[in-house]
Amino acid sequence: MNKAGSEQSKLPQPLWLLAELTYACPLQCPYCSNPLDFAKYKKELATDDWIRVMREAREMGATQLGFSGGEPLVRTDLEELIAEARQLGFYTNLITSGVGMDEKRIKAFKDAGLDHIQVSFQASSEELNNFIAGTDAFQHKLEMARLVKKYGYPMVLCFVLHRRNEDQIRDILELAITLEADYVELATTQYYGWAYHNREQLIPTREQLLHAEQVAKEYQEKMKGKMRIFYVIPDYFENRPKRCMDGWGHVFLTITPDGTALPCHAARQLPGLEFPNVKNHNIEWIWNDSPDFNKFRGLDWMKEPCRSCPEKEKDLGGCRCQAYMLTGDARNADPVCDKSPHHHELVATIDRVGKLAGTPEFEAKPILFRNPKNSKKITSDKETLPA
Amino acid sequence: MNPITGDNIPAITPTFRFQWEKAQNCFVVLYPEGMVKLSHSAGEIMKRCDGATSVDGIITDLHKEFPDTDLDVEVYKFLEVAREQGWIRTK
Ligand code: SF4
Ligand code: SF4
Numbered sequence: 001m002n003k004a005g006s007e008q009s010k011l012p013q014p015l016w017l018l019a020e021l022t023y024a025c026p027l028q029c030p031y032c033s034n035p036l037d038f039a040k041y042k043k044e045l046a047t048d049d050w051i052r053v054m055r056e057a058r059e060m061g062a063t064q065l066g067f068s069g070g071e072p073l074v075r076t077d078l079e080e081l082i083a084e085a086r087q088l089g090f091y092t093n094l095i096t097s098g099v100g101m102d103e104k105r106i107k108a109f110k111d112a113g114l115d116h117i118q119v120s121f122q123a124s125s126e127e128l129n130n131f132i133a134g135t136d137a138f139q140h141k142l143e144m145a146r147l148v149k150k151y152g153y154p155m156v157l158c159f160v161l162h163r164r165n166e167d168q169i170r171d172i173l174e175l176a177i178t179l180e181a182d183y184v185e186l187a188t189t190q191y192y193g194w195a196y197h198n199r200e201q202l203i204p205t206r207e208q209l210l211h212a213e214q215v216a217k218e219y220q221e222k223m224k225g226k227m228r229i230f231y232v233i234p235d236y237f238e239n240r241p242k243r244c245m246d247g248w249g250h251v252f253l254t255i256t257p258d259g260t261a262l263p264c265h266a267a268r269q270l271p272g273l274e275f276p277n278v279k280n281h282n283i284e285w286i287w288n289d290s291p292d293f294n295k296f297r298g299l300d301w302m303k304e305p306c307r308s309c310p311e312k313e314k315d316l317g318g319c320r321c322q323a324y325m326l327t328g329d330a331r332n333a334d335p336v337c338d339k340s341p342h343h344h345e346l347v348a349t350i351d352r353v354g355k356l357a358g359t360p361e362f363e364a365k366p367i368l369f370r371n372p373k374n375s376k377k378i379t380s381d382k383e384t385l386p387a
Numbered sequence: 388m389n390p391i392t393g394d395n396i397p398a399i400t401p402t403f404r405f406q407w408e409k410a411q412n413c414f415v416v417l418y419p420e421g422m423v424k425l426s427h428s429a430g431e432i433m434k435r436c437d438g439a440t441s442v443d444g445i446i447t448d449l450h451k452e453f454p455d456t457d458l459d460v461e462v463y464k465f466l467e468v469a470r471e472q473g474w475i476r477t478k
Binding site: 064091116118 | 401402403404406408410411415417418419420421422471
């Protein structure tokens with residue numbers, strides 16, 4: 001009465017479809033995972049394109065569907081997309097800042113069949129939350145979280161942690177308890193896109209992390225059976241990399257607002273890859289046959305030290321984007337790994353930030369907020385740099 | 388929590404979704420950003436957690452469909468796990 005053995009021979013399926021509906025967002029989080037040059041992608045997929053994408057992905061076995069962005073609430077066809085997704089049999093997740101939501105919409109989403117809402121907070125205090133978000137959103141978020149519960153959705157509250165809010169961890173968890181969250185995601189900042197640009201302003205200190213880990217464990221114990229708390233130690237502070245996206249082209253399929261298909265939402269920055277667009281190809285070809293989705297599948301693309309490493313099946317050499325950003329070659333080992341010849345550079349960055357954190361001069365360095373103006377500026381600065 | 392008894396009536400928790408997945412060829416439990424694939428027997432038990440049938444009723448029904456299997460212990464074991472995971476509630 002089990003189904004062992006039925007798993008190995010099959011091609012991987014895109015179980016997770018992440019639909020980044022738009023890059024538009026009323027918030028300006030400086031750790032946003034959208035690309036720095038998001039402002040240059042203006043054309044968004046139409047409703048019909050999304051419906052086709054969802055149908056094709058579902059036929060390939062996709063089960064979980066995340067509507068994200070930017071801020072997905074900006075799309076006025078969201079209700080329609082949810083209804084279609086639900087009818088196709090997806091488990092539908094809305095990943096939102098809560099800005100742009102009201103009771104009427106929450107109810108309309110419920111009627112359309114939405115399964116779950118994840119609301120992100122920037123901090124546990126109004127002041128810091130609004131500073132990080134770049135807008136006065138805190139009170140509205142509280143109200144939305146209450147309504148999410150009122151309408152019977154399972155609720156995930158997501159807090160992205162970094163040096164500025166890491167010490168609020170206890171208050172963050174208390175806030176989650178007050179709001180009756182079913183799950184709390186204490187997400188660690190992933191240093192891609194905007195977060196990479198703001199890395200020095202965001203990296204926590206080792207002391208902060210130790211404290212956060214202790215408090216998270218304490219609450220995991222205390223809230224057992226009532227609220228699930230996810231806490232992961234940021235990979236920068238580890239000696240082995242994360243098994244990124246559970247493997248390239250293995251589980252995750254991201255579609256960006258303009259229809260580009262990516263094996264992970266950060267992959268757009270990798271050089272030498274074109275990435276197929278859903279306007280020109282169907283999902284089956286993109287997932288099974290496109291060169292880019294096959295590029296880092298399996299283990300054959302690896303260089304040393306991964307190629308001959310006994311642990312390669314376990315972590316698959318870590319994250320390709322991180323390898324590229326920190327070593328210049330996406331085929332290298334993720335430098336989080338202490339077998340990587342670049343690992344010491346990462347350790348040096350963390351040590352340096354640890355020493356300087358809290359000193360007025362270092363903390364005075366401005367954060368670059370994620371907004372169209374900064375996006376355009378940063379892109380044109382890059383383009384005018386001498387080669 | 389008290390151990391599950393024969394007259395308990397299990398129902399699927401509204402914040403979880405239970406459905407057949409063609410691509411996986413099995414029943415699954417879905418929840419925010421996650422999925423658990425169920426074994427054949429677990430799927431057959433969950434399918435019968437309709438909020439109206441008691442555990443005894445579920446066992447009787449399973450016996451009809453799988454007459455040669457000794458499944459009582461397995462049903463109780465699975466239901467305990469399912470309740471602990473929050474997939475089902477009992478009344
Ligand atoms: S991380 Fe912040 S700025 Fe980026 S899309 Fe989400 S809410 Fe908007
Ligand atoms: S050398 Fe490569 S495969 Fe081995 S542990 Fe490090 S990252 Fe993983």
